Amino acid sequence: MQLPQWVARLNRRVTNPVLGTIAPWAPLFGAIKHAGRTSGRAYSTPVVLFDxxxxxxxxxxxxxxRDWLKNLAAAGGGEVVHRGATFGIGPPQVLPSAAANLAGLPKAVVGLGNFESVAVLPKR
Structure with missing residues:
Protein backbone atom coordinates (compact mmCIF):
# COMPACT_ATOMS: atom_id res chain seq x y z
CA MET A 1 0.00 0.00 0.00
CA GLN A 2 1.17 3.53 -0.62
CA LEU A 3 -0.04 6.76 0.88
CA PRO A 4 -2.53 8.81 -1.18
CA GLN A 5 -1.12 11.35 -3.63
CA TRP A 6 -2.92 14.23 -1.92
CA VAL A 7 -0.77 13.54 1.16
CA ALA A 8 2.34 13.68 -1.05
CA ARG A 9 1.25 17.05 -2.45
CA LEU A 10 0.51 18.39 1.04
CA ASN A 11 3.89 17.22 2.33
CA ARG A 12 5.67 18.75 -0.66
CA ARG A 13 4.15 22.17 0.00
CA VAL A 14 3.79 22.26 3.79
CA THR A 15 5.75 19.59 5.66
CA ASN A 16 8.90 19.31 3.52
CA PRO A 17 9.93 22.99 3.81
CA VAL A 18 9.79 22.69 7.61
CA LEU A 19 11.26 19.19 7.82
CA GLY A 20 13.98 20.12 5.35
CA THR A 21 15.61 22.35 7.95
CA ILE A 22 16.11 19.50 10.45
CA ALA A 23 16.25 16.37 8.26
CA PRO A 24 20.01 16.54 7.55
CA TRP A 25 20.77 16.25 11.28
CA ALA A 26 17.80 14.38 12.80
CA PRO A 27 18.05 10.65 13.49
CA LEU A 28 16.05 8.53 11.03
CA PHE A 29 15.94 11.36 8.52
CA GLY A 30 18.13 12.61 5.74
CA ALA A 31 18.10 15.04 2.85
CA ILE A 32 18.59 13.79 -0.68
CA LYS A 33 20.41 16.31 -2.87
CA HIS A 34 19.64 15.95 -6.57
CA ALA A 35 19.40 17.95 -9.78
CA GLY A 36 16.22 18.32 -11.84
CA ARG A 37 16.17 16.15 -14.96
CA THR A 38 15.30 18.96 -17.35
CA SER A 39 15.88 22.16 -15.39
CA GLY A 40 19.16 21.18 -13.75
CA ARG A 41 17.90 23.01 -10.66
CA ALA A 42 19.32 21.82 -7.33
CA TYR A 43 16.81 20.19 -4.98
CA SER A 44 16.94 18.86 -1.44
CA THR A 45 14.24 16.37 -0.46
CA PRO A 46 13.76 15.26 3.16
CA VAL A 47 13.12 11.53 3.58
CA VAL A 48 13.00 8.89 6.29
CA LEU A 49 16.38 7.24 5.87
CA PHE A 50 17.97 4.11 7.31
CA ASP A 51 21.59 3.01 7.26
CA ARG A 66 8.80 10.10 -7.26
CA ASP A 67 10.65 12.98 -8.89
CA TRP A 68 13.66 12.72 -6.56
CA LEU A 69 14.03 9.05 -7.46
CA LYS A 70 13.77 9.75 -11.20
CA ASN A 71 16.27 12.61 -10.86
CA LEU A 72 18.81 10.39 -9.09
CA ALA A 73 18.40 7.66 -11.71
CA ALA A 74 18.80 10.11 -14.60
CA ALA A 75 21.90 11.72 -13.08
CA GLY A 76 23.47 8.43 -12.00
CA GLY A 77 23.35 9.46 -8.35
CA GLY A 78 23.56 12.45 -6.06
CA GLU A 79 24.22 13.11 -2.40
CA VAL A 80 22.66 12.30 0.95
CA VAL A 81 23.09 14.44 4.04
CA HIS A 82 22.57 12.20 7.08
CA ARG A 83 23.37 13.12 10.68
CA GLY A 84 25.25 16.17 9.45
CA ALA A 85 27.59 14.27 7.10
CA THR A 86 27.39 14.32 3.30
CA PHE A 87 27.72 11.07 1.33
CA GLY A 88 27.90 10.52 -2.40
CA ILE A 89 25.38 7.99 -3.65
CA GLY A 90 25.08 6.04 -6.86
CA PRO A 91 21.96 5.39 -8.89
CA PRO A 92 19.04 4.09 -6.80
CA GLN A 93 17.79 0.55 -6.96
CA VAL A 94 14.07 0.05 -6.34
CA LEU A 95 13.13 -3.28 -4.76
CA PRO A 96 9.90 -4.85 -3.61
CA SER A 97 9.87 -4.70 0.19
CA ALA A 98 9.68 -8.50 0.41
CA ALA A 99 12.91 -8.85 -1.59
CA ALA A 100 14.84 -6.24 0.39
CA ASN A 101 15.72 -8.57 3.30
CA LEU A 102 14.77 -5.97 5.90
CA ALA A 103 15.37 -6.30 9.64
CA GLY A 104 14.81 -4.20 12.75
CA LEU A 105 13.28 -0.74 12.47
CA PRO A 106 13.06 -0.64 8.64
CA LYS A 107 11.13 -3.92 8.70
CA ALA A 108 8.77 -2.54 11.36
CA VAL A 109 8.13 0.66 9.38
CA VAL A 110 7.44 -1.28 6.18
CA GLY A 111 5.19 -3.69 8.05
CA LEU A 112 3.19 -0.99 9.83
CA GLY A 113 2.47 0.85 6.61
CA ASN A 114 2.35 -2.26 4.42
CA PHE A 115 4.59 -0.38 1.99
CA GLU A 116 5.36 -2.23 -1.23
CA SER A 117 8.78 -0.94 -2.24
CA VAL A 118 12.05 0.51 -0.98
CA ALA A 119 14.94 2.31 -2.63
CA VAL A 120 18.52 1.32 -1.94
CA LEU A 121 20.95 4.23 -2.37
CA PRO A 122 24.48 2.81 -2.67
CA LYS A 123 27.31 4.84 -1.15
CA ARG A 124 30.09 5.90 -3.51
Whole structure:
Protein backbone atom coordinates (compact mmCIF):
# COMPACT_ATOMS: atom_id res chain seq x y z
CA MET A 1 0.00 0.00 0.00
CA GLN A 2 1.17 3.53 -0.62
CA LEU A 3 -0.04 6.76 0.88
CA PRO A 4 -2.53 8.81 -1.18
CA GLN A 5 -1.12 11.35 -3.63
CA TRP A 6 -2.92 14.23 -1.92
CA VAL A 7 -0.77 13.54 1.16
CA ALA A 8 2.34 13.68 -1.05
CA ARG A 9 1.25 17.05 -2.45
CA LEU A 10 0.51 18.39 1.04
CA ASN A 11 3.89 17.22 2.33
CA ARG A 12 5.67 18.75 -0.66
CA ARG A 13 4.15 22.17 0.00
CA VAL A 14 3.79 22.26 3.79
CA THR A 15 5.75 19.59 5.66
CA ASN A 16 8.90 19.31 3.52
CA PRO A 17 9.93 22.99 3.81
CA VAL A 18 9.79 22.69 7.61
CA LEU A 19 11.26 19.19 7.82
CA GLY A 20 13.98 20.12 5.35
CA THR A 21 15.61 22.35 7.95
CA ILE A 22 16.11 19.50 10.45
CA ALA A 23 16.25 16.37 8.26
CA PRO A 24 20.01 16.54 7.55
CA TRP A 25 20.77 16.25 11.28
CA ALA A 26 17.80 14.38 12.80
CA PRO A 27 18.05 10.65 13.49
CA LEU A 28 16.05 8.53 11.03
CA PHE A 29 15.94 11.36 8.52
CA GLY A 30 18.13 12.61 5.74
CA ALA A 31 18.10 15.04 2.85
CA ILE A 32 18.59 13.79 -0.68
CA LYS A 33 20.41 16.31 -2.87
CA HIS A 34 19.64 15.95 -6.57
CA ALA A 35 19.40 17.95 -9.78
CA GLY A 36 16.22 18.32 -11.84
CA ARG A 37 16.17 16.15 -14.96
CA THR A 38 15.30 18.96 -17.35
CA SER A 39 15.88 22.16 -15.39
CA GLY A 40 19.16 21.18 -13.75
CA ARG A 41 17.90 23.01 -10.66
CA ALA A 42 19.32 21.82 -7.33
CA TYR A 43 16.81 20.19 -4.98
CA SER A 44 16.94 18.86 -1.44
CA THR A 45 14.24 16.37 -0.46
CA PRO A 46 13.76 15.26 3.16
CA VAL A 47 13.12 11.53 3.58
CA VAL A 48 13.00 8.89 6.29
CA LEU A 49 16.38 7.24 5.87
CA PHE A 50 17.97 4.11 7.31
CA ASP A 51 21.59 3.01 7.26
CA UNK A 52 22.01 -0.21 5.30
CA UNK A 53 25.04 -2.38 4.49
CA UNK A 54 24.84 -1.24 0.84
CA UNK A 55 24.46 2.44 1.73
CA UNK A 56 21.06 3.85 2.63
CA UNK A 57 17.50 2.59 2.52
CA UNK A 58 14.43 4.75 1.86
CA UNK A 59 10.93 3.34 2.31
CA UNK A 60 8.92 4.53 -0.69
CA UNK A 61 5.80 5.60 1.20
CA UNK A 62 4.29 7.19 -1.94
CA UNK A 63 5.50 4.50 -4.33
CA UNK A 64 8.37 4.52 -6.82
CA UNK A 65 6.97 7.28 -9.06
CA ARG A 66 8.80 10.10 -7.26
CA ASP A 67 10.65 12.98 -8.89
CA TRP A 68 13.66 12.72 -6.56
CA LEU A 69 14.03 9.05 -7.46
CA LYS A 70 13.77 9.75 -11.20
CA ASN A 71 16.27 12.61 -10.86
CA LEU A 72 18.81 10.39 -9.09
CA ALA A 73 18.40 7.66 -11.71
CA ALA A 74 18.80 10.11 -14.60
CA ALA A 75 21.90 11.72 -13.08
CA GLY A 76 23.47 8.43 -12.00
CA GLY A 77 23.35 9.46 -8.35
CA GLY A 78 23.56 12.45 -6.06
CA GLU A 79 24.22 13.11 -2.40
CA VAL A 80 22.66 12.30 0.95
CA VAL A 81 23.09 14.44 4.04
CA HIS A 82 22.57 12.20 7.08
CA ARG A 83 23.37 13.12 10.68
CA GLY A 84 25.25 16.17 9.45
CA ALA A 85 27.59 14.27 7.10
CA THR A 86 27.39 14.32 3.30
CA PHE A 87 27.72 11.07 1.33
CA GLY A 88 27.90 10.52 -2.40
CA ILE A 89 25.38 7.99 -3.65
CA GLY A 90 25.08 6.04 -6.86
CA PRO A 91 21.96 5.39 -8.89
CA PRO A 92 19.04 4.09 -6.80
CA GLN A 93 17.79 0.55 -6.96
CA VAL A 94 14.07 0.05 -6.34
CA LEU A 95 13.13 -3.28 -4.76
CA PRO A 96 9.90 -4.85 -3.61
CA SER A 97 9.87 -4.70 0.19
CA ALA A 98 9.68 -8.50 0.41
CA ALA A 99 12.91 -8.85 -1.59
CA ALA A 100 14.84 -6.24 0.39
CA ASN A 101 15.72 -8.57 3.30
CA LEU A 102 14.77 -5.97 5.90
CA ALA A 103 15.37 -6.30 9.64
CA GLY A 104 14.81 -4.20 12.75
CA LEU A 105 13.28 -0.74 12.47
CA PRO A 106 13.06 -0.64 8.64
CA LYS A 107 11.13 -3.92 8.70
CA ALA A 108 8.77 -2.54 11.36
CA VAL A 109 8.13 0.66 9.38
CA VAL A 110 7.44 -1.28 6.18
CA GLY A 111 5.19 -3.69 8.05
CA LEU A 112 3.19 -0.99 9.83
CA GLY A 113 2.47 0.85 6.61
CA ASN A 114 2.35 -2.26 4.42
CA PHE A 115 4.59 -0.38 1.99
CA GLU A 116 5.36 -2.23 -1.23
CA SER A 117 8.78 -0.94 -2.24
CA VAL A 118 12.05 0.51 -0.98
CA ALA A 119 14.94 2.31 -2.63
CA VAL A 120 18.52 1.32 -1.94
CA LEU A 121 20.95 4.23 -2.37
CA PRO A 122 24.48 2.81 -2.67
CA LYS A 123 27.31 4.84 -1.15
CA ARG A 124 30.09 5.90 -3.51
Missing amino acids: APEGFLVVLTYGPD
